[in-house]
Amino acid sequence: MLNRRVLLAAMGAVIYLTATEVSFAAKPYRSDKPNIILVMADDQGWGDTGYNGHPFVQTPSLDAMAKDGFVFDRFYAGAPVCSPTRASVMTGRNPNRAKVTNHGRYMRPHEQTIAETLKAAGYITGIFGKVHLGSGQPDSPCNPSGMGFDEWVIGLNFFDNDPYLSRMGKIEHRQGKGSVILMDDTLEFLKKHKDGNRPIFTVVWFPSPHAPHAEVPEGPSLYKGKPNAAYYREITLLDQQVGRLRHAIREMGMAENTILWYCSDNGGLVKESSGGREKKGSIYEGGLRVPGIIEWPARQLKGRTAVPVATFDIYPTLLAMAGVELYAPHPLDGMDVSGIISGSVTERSKPMGFWHKLQGGQGTRSDQIQKAIMEKQQAGAPLPHDPKRVRKDVNEFPQFPEETTTGHAAWTDWPWKLHRINGTKFELYNLSDDPMEKTDLSQNPQQTQRLKRMQQELDTWMRSVIRSINGKDYQETK
Incomplete structure (x- = not known):
């Protein structure tokens, strides 16, 4: 088995989509490559936004982004729960292929990630927030460094107020709202590198609006007497942070040539606004259909499409848009949908496959685990805190019969x-x-x-x- 990927050379390509006079073109020079920011909510349903017609939740920043950018009316998470969808973003593959069959499973380091490919093409890479694909310890092959990220501050799973976060393997106990702290770290990374000679790839994965909904937005208390009020308050909180991000990249002069892509990791927690049958945890539409918006001012991406697009399409699509050669040593389930975004393609040419509950999930108590590691770090005790967590799932290759249909x-x-x-x-x-x-x-x-x-x-x-x-x-x- 391969223990690591091969080192890739920097690469560039040109892709023109001329049907609507929109071109996704880039040369292997800093001035031409777009910055890329991927933002993901945790448990926000398709209908849990103002722009998709929710009767009361306030999402002015997402509404503005939808007005200014391009909306996917049928955007799908790669799975109906969190960890697998995140693996689909990273790899362009169905997450079961990487053994991320359910929540809490580690992604195998054998996988080729979008961060590794963009890093090899000259990008500086950072990830902030909830990862839930592996370890936060410094010597694990399953931490974000092993996934191709140069800088990272992460929670192992969702977190709320006063979280314990791993900064490059060192645990910090932070004070404040987790989603606000996440954006603080993101903006610090962007400011640090905005004037450098490398384009920036940033992954921003919110811990909200996942239960128990302890965070609240700035301003007066909202949604009193409304059903699921705490859930919707956290959606408004993350909307405020998306607004901070959009404002900040404009202030930094980055917005024009930055691709900003927003979505959720699975269906929402409320059936009535899930956009389909059922909700989170289900393969029916309500468990998979999520908000999806992309904007890139330099290419004037505008409009709305009902053509289905999924999180496993993000990898091949962004490489095409950035003019970076697709490196995919393993079978992809996603496809380049830049033609759908440009308007030159009106139908999806590749079916979409989903598969949930091949295996059960595994609990990950982020604050509890990281607090214990922090105490060992502060005491100078041997690391890792739990040897099994450093390499969990890495070299496990249980041989499923090819005719397996569980789930x-x-x-x-x-x-x-x-x-x-x-x-x-x-x-x-x-x-x-x-x-x-x-x-x-x-x-x-x-x-x-x-x-x-x-x-x-x-x-x-x-x-x-x-x-x-x-x-x-x-x-x-x-």
Whole structure:
């Protein structure tokens, strides 16, 4: 097996999309490469924004971003829970391939990440906030340095007020609202590098609005008497921090050539505003459909699309937009959707696969773990605090039978979506006609051929995923 990736040379490419006079072009020089900032909420549903019509939640910053930028009306998280979706952003792959099958699982360091590829292309890289893909200890191959990040301040999972955060492996007990602290660290990183000779890649992953909703926004108390008021208060808090970010990059003169991409890591906590059937934790639409906005003032990205796009598309798309050659030694599930963004492409050419609960999740108490590590660091005690956490999942290659179908999988070939539940039960929906997935068409005689074709495609894809989790991808890249 490969223990690390090969070192990549700096690379540049030119991609022109001329159908709408929008071009994503870059030369291998600092002045031409865009800065890139990825922002992600934790548990915000598609309908939990003002611009998507929520009846009372206040999200003026996201509303302004949606007005100024380009909105994905059908943007999907790679999984209905947090850690797997984050792995899909990093790799452009279904997270099961990297053994991030559920929350709390570590991403294998064998994976090629977007941070590593951009770093090799000359970017300075930083990540701030909730990572939930590995360790925060300095000598772990699963910490952000091992994922390709030059600088980082992270929580292992969600955090609220007065969090314990790992700054490059040293634990700090910070005072204040976690989401505000996260933005403080982000802006410090951007200010530090804005005048350098390297473009900047920054990942900003909020811990809100994840329960228990202890953080509150600035200003008067909001939503008294409203259902789920604490949840929506945290959404307004993170909206305020998105506003801080957008204002700051304008003040720093960075906004014009910065790609800013916002989304959530899974469906929301309230079914009524999830944008589909069910909510977080479900493969039905409400567990996967999330807010999605991208802006890049230099390219005047504006408009709204109903073409499906997912978090696993971020990696290949951003490389195309930045003019960086795609390095993908392992099979990708995502595709370059820059044509959809530019308007030159009006349909998705690649189906989307989802698969949840192949394995169970694992608890990660971020503050408890990092507080204990901090106390050992301060006492000069041997590290790591827990040897199992430093290399968890790194060299574990359990061999699943290729025909494994445990859990709930789905195959979306727009507008059709096929569900496969524990391998035996199938459901088929037309999302265009039935966005709430109420009418199962799997027994409809008119859909017999479609059902059979999609079952075969889903089965082939699931077998491919099992081969990946078994380690076949890494053997092929020796």
